[in-house]
Amino acid sequence: MNESAESSRSTPTPSQRRWLERGIGQPGGKLPLFDEYGQKVSERTVRICLANGWAAPWFSNPLKPDWLVCKLTPAGIAAASRKRS
Secondary structure: OOOOHHHHOOOOOHHHHHHOOOOOHHHHHHHHEEEOOOOOHHHHHHHHHHHHHOEEHHHHHHOOOOEEEEOHHHHHHHHHHOOOO
């Protein structure tokens, strides 16, 4: 599946859902920069979630300007909370 097809999905992939779920319950819905293993979250995951409206840029990180600091949107909360099929 190409990136444009992935960005038009109505439900997140398992890796996208895991990232979105980690923002639930965080102050302001902040999404982590690193996964549970300490690895940087894939930029592709972040960009696709942004394109689908599940995440939104929050602020610029002055120490790492190339990193996207994001927060959950209401659509992201709904997508992460949907039952998996």
